[in-house]
Amino acid sequence: MGTKAREIVGIDVEDLVEKLNAALADEWLAFYQYWIGAQVVKGPMRSAVVAELMEHALEEYEHAQQLADRITQLEGVPLLSPEMWYEATNCGYAPPEDERVGPVLQQNLEGEQCAIKAYQELVDLTRETDAATHKMIVKILQDELHHEEDLEDLLEDIEVGLGS
Ligand SMILES: [Fe+2]
Ligand SMILES: [Fe+2]
8 A cells, every 4th residue: 555656646546557457467367378378288399388388477477466566556456356357358368279389379479469569558658647657567568578579489480490
């Protein structure tokens, strides 16, 4: 809880908390999508793919923690149940029904690209109005940009490998 923290925010705090909760929903869904993908994925470079998916899953978990900390600091309540994730999410959830490496990586890549767009909007919203949230979101956005690059590199490596 942070009384002054809430006071210095130059935009509607309830609206900001709602947007941070949407991002929190995205992070939990992304965590699970990566984690379950790592359990079921099959195909070329499986162990490299599993390692990458698990690394990303843990980073999404850390993002969820940071978002929850900021929501609490702003005297908001982080989403209390998984049912609320589906209502709040920007980017949704794609179950890895096709467990081949290509489709699994592609699904996660689409999730990252949605997250990048959503975080860019939060970066713009908070640039002049909320330094603390802004700084946190910029850092998360940088991680999502790395995630996109990692997935695109893996997809490229697999494609090159299959072509040889
Ligand atoms: Fe994330
Ligand atoms: Fe990510």
